[in-house]
Amino acid sequence: MNSQIDIFTSEAADHSEVQLAGWAFVPHDQTWSGRVEVDGRPAGPLSCGWSRPDVPAAFPGQCPSEHVGFRAQVLLPPGLAPGEHRMELIFANQDGVELGRAQRVFSTSTAIRGTAAANTPPRIDPAHAQARYLDLLESTLLGLPYTEGLQTLERREGHHWPETAHSMIGAERMRHLRACVETVLREQVPGDLMETGVWRGGACILMRGVLKAFGDNARTVWVADSFAGLPPPNEQKYPADRGDNLHEFKELAIPMEQVQANFRQYGLLDPQVQFLKGWFSETLPHAGVSQIAVLRLDGDMYESTMDALTHLYPKLSPGGYCIIDDYGAIPACRQAVRDYRAAHNIDEPISMIDWTGGFWRKTGSTSETAETTFSSVVQPAASGEAPPSALSDISTALADVRLGHANGAWTEHIPFAFWLVEHLRPRVIVELGVHKGGSYCAFCQGVEQSHVDARCYGIDTFEGDEHAGRYASSVLAQLRAYHDPRYGSFSTIIQSTFADALSHFEDGSIDLLHIDGQHYYEDVKQDFEAWLPKLSRRAVVLFHDTQVRERGFAVYKFWAEVEHLHPSLEFYHGYGLGVLAVGREIPPAVAGLLAASESHKALARQLFSTLGSRIGLRMEIDALRPLAQSVPTLISLKDSLIAQQQLAQQSFARLAERFEKGSTESAILVEKLEEALEKSRTESLILQQEQAVLRSQLQALRRTPITATSKGALQHAWQHVRYRILSKVPFFKKKSLRARQQLIEESGLFDAEYYQSQLPSGSALGQPALHYLLIGWRCGLSPHREFDAPWYSHTYQEQLNGGEPLTDYLKKGWKRGRRPNAWFDPEWYRATYLKTKSKKAQPFRHYLEIGMAQGFKPCAGMPQAPSKAAAP
Incomplete structure (x- = not known):
């Protein structure tokens, strides 16, 4: 070897x-x-x-x-x-x-920590009653029954984008996906099955097939894709995607309706299949899936991979599988996986499935559940270690919230704001970035209900920014109308830039600083460093949106730099909230929480997340109350509309009946007369032409001995006669036929002289291209010596569906890489001789017009063709 x-x-x-x-x-x-x-x-x-x-x-x-x-x-x-x-x-x-x-x-040169193969690889049960069905389903989805030789190898390895298969992932990755699904079913790992980036849906169809084979009627297969191809790279936000051009390939944009039709072909489209249409950053945060057992990512790009991991990996159950299709093939995808794993301390080993697919299995007990009761949150840990004493007093966190100015972005952190104000008892509170005042009014309510002697300041230009959006002029007026009567005695709203407001505060005077302005890395860092001298020895700083990784948000990046410099705690719910104790004289309750063990910090996260969710549910209920009050009115209106609709339908039915009686008979009579007239004209013309032509042909045949050859000539003569007659009939001169005739005449692929050479001698044609469209291609004639029409019709018979081969090739065949004959390889020719790699270049036309003259080869396996220019 x-x-x-x-x-x-x-x-x-x-x-x-x-x-x-x-x-x-x-x-x-x-x-x-x-x-x-x-x-x-x-x-x-x-x-x-x-x-x-x-x-x-x-x-x-x-x-x-x-x-x-x-x-x-x-x-x-x-x-x-x-x-x-x-x-x-x-x-x-x-x-x-x-x-x-x-x-x-x-x-x-150094010791390699390295990675290791998974200890428990997924396994297929070959003895299962439906194993043979699943084997056939795998093979069919990959298009393997329709390949041979090298093409079969490429399909098994998943090296190219197949024209007929429903998946491009290759046999090893398809078999591994089936094994993952079977394993989570056998081991009862809770959760649904999900793929992000589905192309024609083959992998999702397989997952639904496994559920059906195993009789699982509870799980859902989630099919997430834009169904419009890949997005252009956001190079400023995701430098790893710089130069990515996958969005230019229309072959990757498969409409959702086509994917649904593919499910339907296998009898697997039912309510257990749910589609998420749109960019991942828009659909995944709100996806209705709560637990996932198998998560398969095939988004190719850094952005798509990071979006999927950020919003879905926390929902992956212990014992579940995370599969990355492009880990070995696309560096940007690989970098996104490494960044996410590093940021979340994921150390489960990655294993390779084949040359590109990688996966790991999430560790932990499969019996773990995402739900924790309220009582379990505030109880001591199993180890006997007591939770922070402050968590035993959460009465302020349970206070009713004045929802008049709460908003969705900060609502879930209001209970912690109450608790923090109660136990920190700040003298001065400053918020940078007030917007509509949801978080700021929460601090003010906390000061009021805990009877804290504090001054509060909310600073904002109230003009908006790229992340919060541009504010309407009414935002500040509405906030003052709500805020001033309630909190004006100790709170002041300042319309100013953060930099201009600095001079109004003494150094070392601020006990609680909330940074929630523009969220770019440089802005967050500048806000923190500029206001740092103003912080007291008891100061705590809050950073909102530490869990957001889209639209240029980079609070998470700055938070990662400072969270280890001071005692800290990060909440993951409500877009993330970082709590940083900058001062050295933090009150015991707050200091105890920030210095707690990781297990007790997890309890605190669960506690305040649960309390925050409670507020969100209350807001939803309050929003539904007006709708509930209007239900009787809506029902009455609906009944009235139904009655009016029924009257209108009855009136329309009567009018329609009268119209039909008056027009049906005349319409039928006119139609029959027109059909009879057209039929009579056509038959008369055909009979006249046939009579004249056949009389001439018969006289010629009487003078010629009848042989096998002349029998063939007779058949050609008959076809020729049919062409001469049909070409005169108005029905065959419609616009579409003329357009196709013009298309092939101007294509350079119709050689009239060569075409007539295939007919019996003496068959003079006035319009050879029309003869080819009406008769010739059906008789196995080729329009050009280099375009093999019979071979093309046989090779692509499923795509042609009985249609004419040359028109198909000119309109779409060459664009889809179909060959004009058995010896010309368009993809090889394009890569070898064409200077441009554009898909708009036509390799076969270039070969006929330039390549043949210069001796270019039509495919890799043929010897060098002699140049016509060099011929004597």
């Missing part, structure tokens, strides 16, 4: 992952697969038969073919010591018989 290996630079911060690529030539053109070992330990699967043209380009003069490349995302074994190590590639055929090995020695 001849081979060459190239190891590319590691992208992982701990150098635990290596991208590997190369080529290996196996004699006898066998289909093969492989695996990678490092020092004899498994390090991942090996993707073989890589058919990208860049493989021979990477190894000029060495790689014999573009179809023999391989690649792998190698996960180095954990605990790899510094020094030299041996990487070995083991190649085997489809039956598992080893074909050869290739080695590469490499060295590491």
Whole structure:
């Protein structure tokens, strides 16, 4: 076995992952697969038969073919010591018989923490009663019954975007997905099944098929996609997506109706399948799924991957599987996964499924539940460690909220604001970024009900910004109308920029600072650093939106820099709230909470999240009350409208009956007369033409001995006669036929001289293109010596559905990569000879007009064609 290996630079911060690529030539053109070992330990699967043209380009003069490349995302074994190590590639055929090995020695300068394969890989039950059904479903979704040779290998590896299959993910990833679903069903891991980025829906169809095979009627398959392709990269917000051009590929934009039709073809479209249409940043935060057992991400980009992880991974049940389709193939996707795992301390090992797919299983007991009772929150931990004493006094957090000026963005943090004001007892409270006043009025209510001797200041330009939106002029007036009568005795609203307001406060005077202005990283950092001198020795700073990672929000980034510099606590609900104790003389209750163990901080998060949700439910109930009061009126109005509708329908029915009686008979008579007249004219013209032509043909035939050849000529003559007659009939001269005739005449793919050479001698045609459209293609004639019409009709018979081949090729066939004959490969020709890679370039036309003259080859397997220019 001849081979060459190239190891590319590691992208992982701990150098635990290596991208590997190369080529290996196996004699006898066998289909093969492989695996990678490092020092004899498994390090991942090996993707073989890589058919990208860049493989021979990477190894000029060495790689014999573009179809023999391989690649792998190698996960180095954990605990790899510094020094030299041996990487070995083991190649085997489809039956598992080893074909050869290739080695590469490499060295590491530091110890590798590395990753390890999952301890409990998902498993398929081959003895299940529906196993054969699921095997067939897998194969059909991948289009494997319709492939052969190299095309089958590419489909199994998932190397390209297939034209007929319903999924592009490859056999290994499809089989692994089925194993994950079967495993969570057997082990009763709670939750639904979800995929973000579904293309034609094949993976979701498989998941629904597994639920049906196992008789599971409780879980839902969630199908999330824009159904309009990928978004253009937001390079300012997500630099990792810079240069991404996937949004330009219309092949990735599959309408939701088409995906639903694909489900329907397999008999799997039912209420257990739910669709989420739109960009992930807009649909996933509000998705109606509460628990997920299998989460499959196929969004390709950094932005799409991060959106899906941010909004869905917290809902993944312990024991559930998180699958990343493009982990090994797309660096931006891989970086998003690494960033999210690092930010949330996820250390479950990643394992590779094949050359690109990666996955891990969320640890924890499958019996864990997301619900915690109120009493369990305030009880001591099982270990006997008492929770912070302040949590035993939460009476202020339970106070009724004045909802007149509460808003959705901060509502869930109002109970904690009450608690904090009660136990911090600040002398001066400052809020930067008031907007409609929801959070600010909560602080004011807390000061009032806890009888705190404090002064409150709300600072805002009340003009808005890119994140809060632009304010209407009425916002400040409405806020003052609500705020001033209630809190004006101790609270002041200041219309100013944050910088201009600084001079109004003495250094060391502010005990509670809430930063909620513009949320870009630079703005949050500037606000904190500018106001830091104004903070007292008892000061606490609040940062809102620490969990938001869209539209340029970067509070989370600054929070990650400061949360370890001072005692802190972060709440994850309500878009996230960071609590930072900057002062050194924090009251005991607050200090105790911020210094508590992680388990007790988790209890505090659960407590205040539950209390915040209570307020949200109350707001929803209050909003529904006016609707409930109007129900009787609406019912009465509905009954009145129904009665009016019934009267209108009866009146319309009577009018329709009268109209039909007066017009039906005349319409039928006119229609029959027109049909009879047209039929008479057509039959008369046809009979006259047939009589004249057949009389002439009969006289010629009487003078010619009847042989097998002349019988064939007679058949051609009859077709010729039909063309001469039909071309004169007005019915066949309609606009669409003339348009198709003009299309092929101007295409450069209709050679009238060549076409007539296929007819019997003496068959003079006035309009050869029209003859081809009416008669010729049905008789197996080709319009051009380089366009094989019979071959094209046979090869793409499902797509043509009995239609004419040349028109199909000119309108859409060449755009979809269909071949005009058995020997011309448009994709190879485009990649080899065309300077532009644009999909608008027509390879076959270029070949006819330029390539043939210059001796270009029509495909990789043919010898160099002689240049016409060089011919004598």
